[in-house]
Amino acid sequence: KAGVTQTPRYLIKTRGQQVTLSCSPISGHRSVSWYQQTPGQGLQFLFEYFSETQRNKGNFPGRFSGRQFSNSRSEMNVSTLELGDSALYLCASSLGHVAEEQFFGPGTRLTVL
Amino acid sequence: AQSVTQLGSHVSVSEGALVLLRCNYSSSVPPYLFWYVQYPNQGLQLLLKYTSAATLVKGINGFEAEFKKSETSFHLTKPSAHMSDAAEYFCAVSEAGANSKLTFGKGITLSVRP
Numbered sequence: 001k002a003g004v005t006q007t008p009r010y011l012i013k014t015r016g017q018q019v020t021l022s023c024s025p026i027s028g029h030r031s032v033s034w035y036q037q038t039p040g041q042g043l044q045f046l047f048e049y050f051s052e053t054q055r056n057k058g059n060f061p062g063r064f065s066g067r068q069f070s071n072s073r074s075e076m077n078v079s080t081l082e083l084g085d086s087a088l089y090l091c092a093s094s095l096g097h098v099a100e101e102q103f104f105g106p107g108t109r110l111t112v113l
Numbered sequence: 114a115q116s117v118t119q120l121g122s123h124v125s126v127s128e129g130a131l132v133l134l135r136c137n138y139s140s141s142v143p144p145y146l147f148w149y150v151q152y153p154n155q156g157l158q159l160l161l162k163y164t165s166a167a168t169l170v171k172g173i174n175g176f177e178a179e180f181k182k183s184e185t186s187f188h189l190t191k192p193s194a195h196m197s198d199a200a201e202y203f204c205a206v207s208e209a210g211a212n213s214k215l216t217f218g219k220g221i222t223l224s225v226r227p
Contacts, residue, residue: 004156033214043203043217056214090156092215098207099145099164102215104156 002026004093004105012111018079021108025072025093031055032074033102034066037088046089049074050096078110086112115140115206119218127226132191134221136178136204139185146187147205147215148178157203163187174198199225 005024013019025032033056034046045058049068068074072093078085088109092102116139126132138144145164149157161172168180178189187204201222205215 035215035217042219043215045214045216048214058214092157098209099162101147101159101162104149104158106154106156 004091004103006089006091006105006108008108009106010109010111012113013081014113015081015083017081018077019081019110021076021078021089021091021110023074023076023091023093023105025074025091026103029093029095029103030072031094031096032068032072033092033094034074034076035090035092036060037090037107038086043090046076081112083112086110115144115208115216117204117206117216117218119204119221121221122219123222123224125224125226126194128196129193132176132189132194132198132223134189134202134204134223136187136189136218137185138187138204138206140206140208142208145207146178146180147207148172148176148187148189149203149205149217151201151203151220153200160189160202194223194225196225196227199223 007022031050033048037043048056052068063079066076088107090107092104094100094102118137147162148160151157160176161170163180171177176191201220203220204218
């Protein structure tokens with residue numbers, strides 16, 4: 001079956017702009033989690049959506065937000081971009097139980113100039 | 114709160130040598146533990162996971178890990194390294210009540226010398 005897809009794969013924005021990233025999970029998966037990966041901080045959990053509800057949230061400012069649609073597809077939005085938001089943003093889907101494997105997409109590389 | 118420590122950022126081994134990547138965790142409840150691998154310009158792929166069944170867990174590509182509660186460790190090993198094992202490896206922990214939140218270690222880059 002098809003894997004997790006993320007669009008776009010690469011994005012260049014300037015400070016102050018906003019951006020929306022998209023994630024399509026594996027068919028049948030109801031949980032979508034988002035992670036930020038940077039060389040300095042590593043992989044950090046942003047938030048998780050399950051059946052259109054935010055079920056868990058990491059320690060990121062309110063500029064980072066997300067949503068999930070009825071077909072489980074998810075979007076992540078970052079407003080008022082800062083240079084430090086430059087990162088690889090990964091989404092992962094799973095059946096939703098804590099012990100289940102999370103399947104990761106290839107990521108969206110965001111560069112903020 | 115859950116946390117993961119991966120000591121060192123880079124490990125280099127010769128092809129055919131033993132691979133040992135260390136992972137220690139902290140969790141207030143019985144944890145679920147995972148090892149993921151990331152190849153350049155790709156997402157993460159699960160190598161193996163511990164979910165309170167057997168303490169010795171076998172994964173893909175010849176990797177295995179042993180859960181040791183007394184040492185709060187979950188070290189990853191492979192008897193004989195291949196060139197294709199060169200990648201970044203992440204240990205992660207999740208726990209009941211955290212839903213699908215994974216807490217990752219900083220990652221270790223494995224280099225394999227011919």
